[in-house]
Amino acid sequence: MNIKKVAEHAGVSTATVSRLINKTSYISPGTAKKVWRAIEELGYHPNVNARGLASGKSSLLGLIVSDIVNPFFPDLVKSFDEAALHHGYEIITANTNYDETRTLLRVRRLIERRVDGVAIMTSEMDQALVDELSTRGIPIVFLDTGKVKENISNIRIDYEQGVSQAVNHLLELGHRRIGYISGPLGLKSARIRRSAFLKFLKKKGIIEEKELVTIGDYKISGGKKAMEKLLKLEDRPTAVLTSNDLTAIGAMQALRSHGLHVPEDVSLIGFDDIALAATTDPPLTTVNVSRVKVAECAFESLLELIKHKTQKGREVHVGTHLVIRESTAKPSPKTRRSGR
Amino acid sequence: MNIKKVAEHAGVSTATVSRLINKTSYISPGTAKKVWRAIEELGYHPNVNARGLASGKSSLLGLIVSDIVNPFFPDLVKSFDEAALHHGYEIITANTNYDETRTLLRVRRLIERRVDGVAIMTSEMDQALVDELSTRGIPIVFLDTGKVKENISNIRIDYEQGVSQAVNHLLELGHRRIGYISGPLGLKSARIRRSAFLKFLKKKGIIEEKELVTIGDYKISGGKKAMEKLLKLEDRPTAVLTSNDLTAIGAMQALRSHGLHVPEDVSLIGFDDIALAATTDPPLTTVNVSRVKVAECAFESLLELIKHKTQKGREVHVGTHLVIRESTAKPSPKTRRSGR
């Protein structure tokens, strides 16, 4: 079943069929009806390979994520996929697992597939690889870590805003000793978030205390360990901000297993607002970063670059807002105690 | 950069280059070296569209899942993707969101893309759609719900085994009143699991009590609500088995908010063994269903069908095992009390 048969069946040329399908020029209503009928009757679906070969377009997009198991990403993938679906694109999701070799392989494969664009939703991406895409004129959209230039756009999550919302909330409640659990510092995204935190503290005139800033791994287990470290401090924090919700959940568990209560003993704020955050006990106060918005912006930006090639990209800014649930409260002085 | 240039550069014909790349026939070592050199020097990557058009193969697989946000699926996607990567396939993940219209659209798109095979990892799939794939000779592998025939294989998770392991564990601990929280009964997978539970109870000579079998939604919120219903019973269960881990987590929260302790007051068993299950408080006893194994079996089976077309599919059986953590214990009679 191909375009030729449809053309014959409808008594027109293949060009007419092609132009009807692609709406690339006006076709008289009579002819159009005939052709649609033929398409219907034969159950014709255009061959994407042939189309791709002839037009140089694949209607495929690459979506590179670092860890699809991290709950942040499925949401992202879902929304991106949905947006793509509506615009006739299919996406190939490439999971890098934070592994460079794998990333290399995957990007090469995407190039071979002639993807029309790539969304790079991981902070770990080799510049050389980006160049490989760039020199082939493949549009790219980054999350957080891209420099805007020709064929490259960037979605910037406003961590400064998120951190300030979170910390302000804690300050208003009366907290002064605020701990922080970062992601693994090998990851750019973790460094960005952490430095946003430190910067904001400085701005508010709070002296940075190194011991209050610990390192997790973006996962529950890391949050647990980091929290335990914080609990060993002589003068421990009355509130802790974490770099993502999983970390906060881990921290919450550590607190519970030490017989401490959230938020009475320690206030806790997460980051991202994954679905799980609303269902913890107590429900987690967290900084919402809308994956839907991020995904949609990423897709829109990418689409724009694809439509008008050789155009300078743009930076899109995605704001945050604080979702106050029940893991934050005023510090109660009596729970303050020495660690010895 | 195309095969022609490479051929010229190496001083051979395009056919030779093609056959070298695809290893479809023997090439003399001398020629081979020349050609590889040319490929290297020119940085040549074959055009997948052209290749697909000429060969009728796309090296693309479709992976249809119902809800990528459900933690069971990212694991599955990840492992499947990995297996595919090693064998030179790329996958298009299609999220159906339990929506028929969407599913229809997605499957059609996969057909247009000329995918070499499809893994259907959702229980909700219209037979007509399956036929559309079948008549085109596209191999399919199902999870749980497929009938094996030409070009169709099926991966069967052994729910009977899982349920028996879980229930036996509870019986051994001394439980007799065992509650169950199912998934939404609109989903085939939920019905399968539930009937496995009921069947096993009968086998063990325990009278089914309708009030002990409630309905959740595979999510935390549904588990919570269902558990609350169970807690209102006059003679409430001393143990509850749930249809998946999220449901169990919801149930755990409901228990906690009623001041009840797990496992002292009520024992709880989940199903699936998602990563989260190990980190709840207390850690959740659950039936492990290896997503890695499921994904690998699915891929292997699909690959086999693809390699030897028109071959009868096979049914692969994936076992389960009970992971005993801390959410199960002997029932303590004193916590038994009327609900009034």
Next chain:
DNA sequence: CGGATGGGGTTGATCGATTAAAAACAAACG
């Protein structure tokens, strides 16, 4: 009436591979 205009179609080259069939070459044999 003859030429310009433009809507509606068709023709045929082209995209970059694969792959039968043919050809070229080499070795073996009577």
Next chain:
DNA sequence: CGTTTGTTTTTAATCGATCAACCCCATCCG
């Protein structure tokens, strides 16, 4: 030396679309 046989390589048709260039025909205008 001519013929087989076997191995390696080339020729050229083919896959199924897209799209620039061209054609046809009706209409309009001076």
